[in-house]
Amino acid sequence: MSSPLRYESQVRTALVEGQKDYHQVTEDIVRPIEAAPSRLWWIGFLISVACLLFGVWSVTEQVIYGVGQWNLHRTIGWGWDITNFVWWVGIGHAGTLISAILLLFRQGWRTGVNRAAEAMTIFAVMCAGQFPIWHMGRVWLCFFIMPYPNTRGPLWPNFNSPLLWDVFAISTYFTVSLLFWYSGLIPDIATVRDRARVKWRKLMYGVLSFGWTGSTKHWQRHESLSLVLAGLSTPLVLSVHTIVSFDFATSVIPGWHTTIFPPYFVAGAIFSGFAMVQTLLLVSRKVLKLEQYITLEHIEVMNKVIVLTGSIVGIAYLTELFISWYGQNKFESWAFAQNRVNIFSPYGWAYYLMMGCNVLSPQIFWFRKMRRNLTVTFFMSVIVNIGMWFERFVIIVTSIYRDYLPSSWATYYAPSIWEVGFYVGTFGLFFTCYFLFSKFFPVIAIAEIKHILKKSGESYKEKMDVEERMPVEEFAHQYAHAH
Amino acid sequence: MAVKKFVVGIFTDEAVLFPAIKKVRSAGYKIHDVYTPMPIHGMDHALGLRETSLHTAGFIYGITGTTTALSGIGWVFNSDWPVNIGGKSHFDLPAWIPITFELTVLFSAVGMFLTFLYICQMAPFVRKHHFNLRSTDDQFTMVIELTEKSNEESVKAFLQGAGATGINTQVAETGWWLGRYDKDKTPFEHKGATLA
Numbered sequence: 001m002s003s004p005l006r007y008e009s010q011v012r013t014a015l016v017e018g019q020k021d022y023h024q025v026t027e028d029i030v031r032p033i034e035a036a037p038s039r040l041w042w043i044g045f046l047i048s049v050a051c052l053l054f055g056v057w058s059v060t061e062q063v064i065y066g067v068g069q070w071n072l073h074r075t076i077g078w079g080w081d082i083t084n085f086v087w088w089v090g091i092g093h094a095g096t097l098i099s100a101i102l103l104l105f106r107q108g109w110r111t112g113v114n115r116a117a118e119a120m121t122i123f124a125v126m127c128a129g130q131f132p133i134w135h136m137g138r139v140w141l142c143f144f145i146m147p148y149p150n151t152r153g154p155l156w157p158n159f160n161s162p163l164l165w166d167v168f169a170i171s172t173y174f175t176v177s178l179l180f181w182y183s184g185l186i187p188d189i190a191t192v193r194d195r196a197r198v199k200w201r202k203l204m205y206g207v208l209s210f211g212w213t214g215s216t217k218h219w220q221r222h223e224s225l226s227l228v229l230a231g232l233s234t235p236l237v238l239s240v241h242t243i244v245s246f247d248f249a250t251s252v253i254p255g256w257h258t259t260i261f262p263p264y265f266v267a268g269a270i271f272s273g274f275a276m277v278q279t280l281l282l283v284s285r286k287v288l289k290l291e292q293y294i295t296l297e298h299i300e301v302m303n304k305v306i307v308l309t310g311s312i313v314g315i316a317y318l319t320e321l322f323i324s325w326y327g328q329n330k331f332e333s334w335a336f337a338q339n340r341v342n343i344f345s346p347y348g349w350a351y352y353l354m355m356g357c358n359v360l361s362p363q364i365f366w367f368r369k370m371r372r373n374l375t376v377t378f379f380m381s382v383i384v385n386i387g388m389w390f391e392r393f394v395i396i397v398t399s400i401y402r403d404y405l406p407s408s409w410a411t412y413y414a415p416s417i418w419e420v421g422f423y424v425g426t427f428g429l430f431f432t433c434y435f436l437f438s439k440f441f442p443v444i445a446i447a448e449i450k451h452i453l454k455k456s457g458e459s460y461k462e463k464m465d466v467e468e469r470m471p472v473e474e475f476a477h478q479y480a481h482a483h
Numbered sequence: 484m485a486v487k488k489f490v491v492g493i494f495t496d497e498a499v500l501f502p503a504i505k506k507v508r509s510a511g512y513k514i515h516d517v518y519t520p521m522p523i524h525g526m527d528h529a530l531g532l533r534e535t536s537l538h539t540a541g542f543i544y545g546i547t548g549t550t551t552a553l554s555g556i557g558w559v560f561n562s563d564w565p566v567n568i569g570g571k572s573h574f575d576l577p578a579w580i581p582i583t584f585e586l587t588v589l590f591s592a593v594g595m596f597l598t599f600l601y602i603c604q605m606a607p608f609v610r611k612h613h614f615n616l617r618s619t620d621d622q623f624t625m626v627i628e629l630t631e632k633s634n635e636e637s638v639k640a641f642l643q644g645a646g647a648t649g650i651n652t653q654v655a656e657t658g659w660w661l662g663r664y665d666k667d668k669t670p671f672e673h674k675g676a677t678l679a
Binding site for chain 2: 021022023026147153154155156158159160162164165168169172175176179180183186187190191193194195196199200202203205206207208209210211212213214215216217218219220221222223224225227228229232233235236239243246446447448450451
């Protein structure tokens with residue numbers, strides 16, 4: 001008998017495949033946590049740690065010898081570091097979008113992917129934060145950016161500066177995403193705790209589960225908490241990349257000084273974030289054998305988001321190009337026509353790489369067959385993130401490498417080994433965290449899958465016919481329960 | 484905190500659980516709690532619980548954040564250290580909106596999360612009695628408190644009739660204590676249950 005509490009159209013495809021009951025869901029999702037890590041996991045983990053160590057070494061060099069270890073110079077004060085910062089923050093947008101905005105829009109498919117996407121968000125924001133912090137040079141004074149009564153006056157940070165808005169935006173985003181992720185994780189950690197047979201497992205998951213029991217009152221409050229956090233995170237996720245774009249848009253540099261930046265940055269962030277979710281989940285579902293929970297349907301829906309946001313980004317590129325000509329500002333049109341669109345200019349190649357990866361190639365996802373092809377999806381998810389990295393590179397570097405003084409034009413900016421090492425190091429940090437997460441925590445929200453199981457599970461959808469044929473009044477009458 | 488005696492009924496299908504709750508409540512038994520592996524909508528109504536006010540707390544924390552940001556920035560720019568930035572206004576509200584918004588969200592989220600933990604009595608190293616370890620897996624556990632008016636055997640028989648697949652009696656501490664889940668020690672020796 002299907003549950004009296006749920007009703008869903010037969011037209012929708014199942015979100016959980018196979019004959020599952022609640023216990024089977026727990027078994028499937030907790031199995032990778034309880035089993036010993038595979039050889040593949042160890043190889044991936046050790047490579048990540050190696051990258052992380054290279055990053056630590058690169059940053060150590062930079063702290064000892066100064067920011068001069070990077071190839072930044074007049075006029076390029078922001079190079080790979082801020083490009084990487086914006087890129088990682090952008091990637092960090094998909095998780096909260098999936099968990100918050102899709103929760104408010106009642107998209108059932110989010111339950112399969114939200115936990116991993118939220119984890120990815122948190123790790124990506126951690127990586128992003130490294131760049132502005134280490135760029136400060138005297139990093140031991142980084143607490144100067146926080147407003148607190150100090151002996152320097154007290155001298156306050158400039159609350160009217162977009163760079164300070166960014167400090168608030170990113171730290172708030174990180175904190176709220178972490179709380180959202182962890183509050184959802186608590187019931188699932190309790191599930192792992194109650195199955196634990198080994199002492200250290202009972203201890204670790206016991207401490208992390210905060211003593212969760214599954215009481216009805218607690219669930220009621222938990223639902224309320226999730227809903228309000230989703231409501232708060234929805235404008236938050238849009239505000240974060242908006243404020244990142246203000247770093248550029250409120251300046252007077254040709255190429256940065258554009259009012260289109262906030263929506264354009266947000267669309268780009270969702271675009272690259274979903275691409276990274278695809279990259280991670282295509283591997284995770286295979287390695288952890290979760291194909292029945294992260295189904296082709298999930299992959300296809302995310303590809304639709306990718307083609308939508310990719311096209312929004314494309315419109316934005318064309319709009320700013322048009323406006324640079326229509327606006328008839330010589331400096332602005334120089335920045336676009338000469339520094340970017342001119343393929344023979346020093347960075348012309350980067351502009352076309354960006355256009356190709358972000359605007360043209362995602363159009364392949366108009367075809368259903370391509371959206372459901374795993375190889376194509378994986379390949380595209382990497383292409384999109386390469387393209388989005390170049391978007392930020394094009395915006396930052398091509399706007400500032402030729403300033404108003406032609407005598408400083410000659411130097412071609414290319415990163416030093418320590419800049420590259422720092423970037424590689426953040427990949428190490430990101431994947432080290434993700435490998436640990438996938439080993440020790442359920443990568444799929446167990447309780448949320450159980451919540452939709454009898455509505456969207458394959459075996460339950462098959463049994464739904466009787467209720468579907470009932471008139472609404474009869475359905476309500478038969479299944480009305482006491483209040 | 485008190486040690487009490489409970490009859491525990493285990494259900495495997497929420498479609499059986501709902502009518503069972505109705506029957507148990509109308510028979511006048513006192514349901515201590517129902518433990519479920521996932522949120523079940525309508526369960527709080529079925530148990531007669533009132534709506535949570537957690538979101539109201541969230542709103543109050545939120546406006547506290549708004550006020551903190553506006554008054555803090557306003558005080559710094561107008562009274563504590565008024566900087567003349569090209570003769571621009573010291574009361575520059577549009578430029579304060581991003582930080583005001585962020586602090587509103589931050590205060591609300593952190594406040595609500597901590598309040599949630601506090602009212603649910605949750606924290607690291609907090610231990611509670613678990614009536615059925617599978618109620619975080621696939622079983623629904625209805626716990627009925629035995630009072631002076633209720634007879635253990637009749638409650639058990641009643642639960643049997645209501646469709647419970649497993650029934651047992653437990654003497655348990657209702658509150659929380661500091662402890663670890665790898666050690667089965669209870670916080671004290673119990674001297675027997677009190678029947679309210």
